[in-house]
Amino acid sequence: MKKQTLLYALIILAFNCAEEKKETPTTLKYVKESHSNAKPNEAVIKHLDLDIVVDFETQVIDGKATYTIESTNASEIVLDTKYLDIISTEADGKPAEFKLEPFNKQLGQALRIPISEDTKQITIHYKTTDKTEALQWLSPQQTADKTNPFLFTQGQAILTRTWIPIQDSPQIRITYNAKVVVPKDLMAVMSAENPKEKSADGVYHFKMKQPISPYLIALAVGDIEYKPVSKRTGVYAEKSMIDKAQAEFIDMEKMVAAAENLYGAYDWDQFDVIVLPPSFPFGGMENPRLTFATPTVIAGDKSLTSLIAHELAHSWSGNLVTNATWDDFWLNEGFTVYFEIRIMEALYGKDRANMIALIGRQDLEEEVEGFKDEPDMTKLKLNLSDKNPDDGMNSIAYDKGYLFLRTLEETVGREKMDAFLKSYFKTNAFSTVTTEGFIDYLNSNLLEPNNITFNVNEWIYQPGIPDNQSIIVSNKFENAENTLQSFLDAKSVDVSKTKDWTTQEWVHFIRNFPETITTDDLARLDTAFNFTNASNSHIAMVWYEQAINHNYHGNGVDQKIEDFLIRVGRRWYVSTLFKAFKKADKVDEALVIYKKSRPNYHSVTANTIDALLGYDGN
Ligand SMILES: [Zn+2]
Numbered sequence: 001m002k003k004q005t006l007l008y009a010l011i012i013l014a015f016n017c018a019e020e021k022k023e024t025p026t027t028l029k030y031v032k033e034s035h036s037n038a039k040p041n042e043a044v045i046k047h048l049d050l051d052i053v054v055d056f057e058t059q060v061i062d063g064k065a066t067y068t069i070e071s072t073n074a075s076e077i078v079l080d081t082k083y084l085d086i087i088s089t090e091a092d093g094k095p096a097e098f099k100l101e102p103f104n105k106q107l108g109q110a111l112r113i114p115i116s117e118d119t120k121q122i123t124i125h126y127k128t129t130d131k132t133e134a135l136q137w138l139s140p141q142q143t144a145d146k147t148n149p150f151l152f153t154q155g156q157a158i159l160t161r162t163w164i165p166i167q168d169s170p171q172i173r174i175t176y177n178a179k180v181v182v183p184k185d186l187m188a189v190m191s192a193e194n195p196k197e198k199s200a201d202g203v204y205h206f207k208m209k210q211p212i213s214p215y216l217i218a219l220a221v222g223d224i225e226y227k228p229v230s231k232r233t234g235v236y237a238e239k240s241m242i243d244k245a246q247a248e249f250i251d252m253e254k255m256v257a258a259a260e261n262l263y264g265a266y267d268w269d270q271f272d273v274i275v276l277p278p279s280f281p282f283g284g285m286e287n288p289r290l291t292f293a294t295p296t297v298i299a300g301d302k303s304l305t306s307l308i309a310h311e312l313a314h315s316w317s318g319n320l321v322t323n324a325t326w327d328d329f330w331l332n333e334g335f336t337v338y339f340e341i342r343i344m345e346a347l348y349g350k351d352r353a354n355m356i357a358l359i360g361r362q363d364l365e366e367e368v369e370g371f372k373d374e375p376d377m378t379k380l381k382l383n384l385s386d387k388n389p390d391d392g393m394n395s396i397a398y399d400k401g402y403l404f405l406r407t408l409e410e411t412v413g414r415e416k417m418d419a420f421l422k423s424y425f426k427t428n429a430f431s432t433v434t435t436e437g438f439i440d441y442l443n444s445n446l447l448e449p450n451n452i453t454f455n456v457n458e459w460i461y462q463p464g465i466p467d468n469q470s471i472i473v474s475n476k477f478e479n480a481e482n483t484l485q486s487f488l489d490a491k492s493v494d495v496s497k498t499k500d501w502t503t504q505e506w507v508h509f510i511r512n513f514p515e516t517i518t519t520d521d522l523a524r525l526d527t528a529f530n531f532t533n534a535s536n537s538h539i540a541m542v543w544y545e546q547a548i549n550h551n552y553h554g555n556g557v558d559q560k561i562e563d564f565l566i567r568v569g570r571r572w573y574v575s576t577l578f579k580a581f582k583k584a585d586k587v588d589e590a591l592v593i594y595k596k597s598r599p600n601y602h603s604v605t606a607n608t609i610d611a612l613l614g615y616d617g618n
Helices: 003-021 239-248 253-264 306-313 326-348 350-370 394-412 414-427 434-447 456-461 475-490 502-513 521-527 535-551 556-569 572-585 589-602 603-613
Strands: 043-055 061-070 076-081 086-090 094-095 109-114 122-130 133-139 150-151 172-179 188-190 203-212 219-222 226-227 234-240 273-274 290-293 321-323 432-433
Touching: 043 076, 076 122, 076 589, 086 109, 086 350, 094 414, 109 122, 172 188, 188 203, 188 226, 219 556, 226 239, 234 239, 234 253, 239 273, 253 273, 253 306, 253 326, 253 414, 273 306, 290 306, 321 326, 326 350, 326 394, 350 394, 350 475, 350 502, 394 414, 394 456, 414 434, 475 502, 475 521, 502 535, 521 556, 535 556, 535 572, 556 572, 556 589, 572 589, 572 603, 589 603
Parallel strands: 043 172, 234 273, 273 290, 321 432
Antiparallel strands: 043 061, 061 122, 076 109, 086 094, 086 122, 133 150, 150 219, 172 203, 188 219, 226 234
């Protein structure tokens, strides 16, 4: 849309609004969105009391959700549910006849409960079903210790509604208390104040006093223990993982201090990390007070801990200041990548920070290329109506969002940028922001007062990457490229040239293999560096990708790839490898492995790979 047309449209819209205002005098607090059936402007939840029993035998969560609500003359409150068995509902303790709307594949079913203007509380008695998308029930065999079962939830983006009936929109914020009953040799932890020891009877009580969006409600149940790293940071993990986890994340307190130094006090009291079994679909999930993390970040040398910096940064961008809708997801992730890289720079210096940034820049290049037939998907502000919000969870939100903020920083100067971000987090703490709200705030607090022009609209509303982008350079990466070339030219490897390399240099070295690399070259490199048996998951993943790309079958790599895909459920890793199979025209081979690995994947990962390989269960 051209500018003049836009102006005309706005005038019409303003006129229409003025007309309509006679009917609805109040300004609406919640904006329209496509991924929730709730009508929060009419009736909204404010606080949740959750009372549930976790049954590993039947793999069902059974219980009730009681909400304190606020309404404006509404005759009903509408909640989101998906694949739940709704048993009965109450309004202020009295039975209320609920209605479930027809099922929608994306959104699930709207649950309508009649209320009066005096209704203060509603209660829903419900059970989860075997179709639930948030929960992954793991057998003992799928855990590190292999003696007890495990359960974890993943709420983002719109999965909380598959384990709790709720108004599942990021715009809504609630506090919660929970009583959770689990088998007595297991511990339950949530995105809340957590126990540090097992209870004698398997009953746990939780309190989340800061208001959070529903996608951040999280639960994990397993045979886990706690070890502190500092007074306010620590780790939960299974017995065989706990010491490794504590050693790997020993810099957590330093990270929190560095983050506070940049953008203000940590508002959530405690920052703990739970290391989950390897099927966890993400690197990490920023559940408040308790980040959920994949065990694949435990490399033994702290080299992959930028992930922890990332999840910590979400305590400001995402959890404190939240994207209002999933179309604004870049506000959560772009800011978080920027903040993560700033924390890494503060702790480990510019070299390391720039390597991480440059790897993201390369991912972005690939993502933009992958969307060449759908350029709209490369805009920061998306339109995901009729789409799963998961479709927007890619490198555009993360790495284009980052590049926008980095370019902005280089334009305005670091001092002004930091003052701006600090005030942005403070002003908008515990609330949600739309892209348009952010642009207003940016204009009036950074650009206009300093007389700076910046192509904000091009960055946010246009596809691709604007020309004024910051150029990220890394001498270490240039050295890695030159080293690779010298090995290839000499047809021999000098291991002394790589002896102090970090994970990031290795990743760049491997991803930089030329198209013309031969299987002899690959065998020589594998003999020298034993990439096929790398214990560092990121190095292993990029090596396996190259092995698939270049038809390398030495050193038992095929079996290693299969084992990796069966053991690890982290979507980024798994989809990178299955994409490589597809690109190399080896979908049949991929499907043989996928049929074995799929039962170990959380629904988030399985849905992505189903679509990628065209798998429908046969
Ligand atoms: Zn993130």
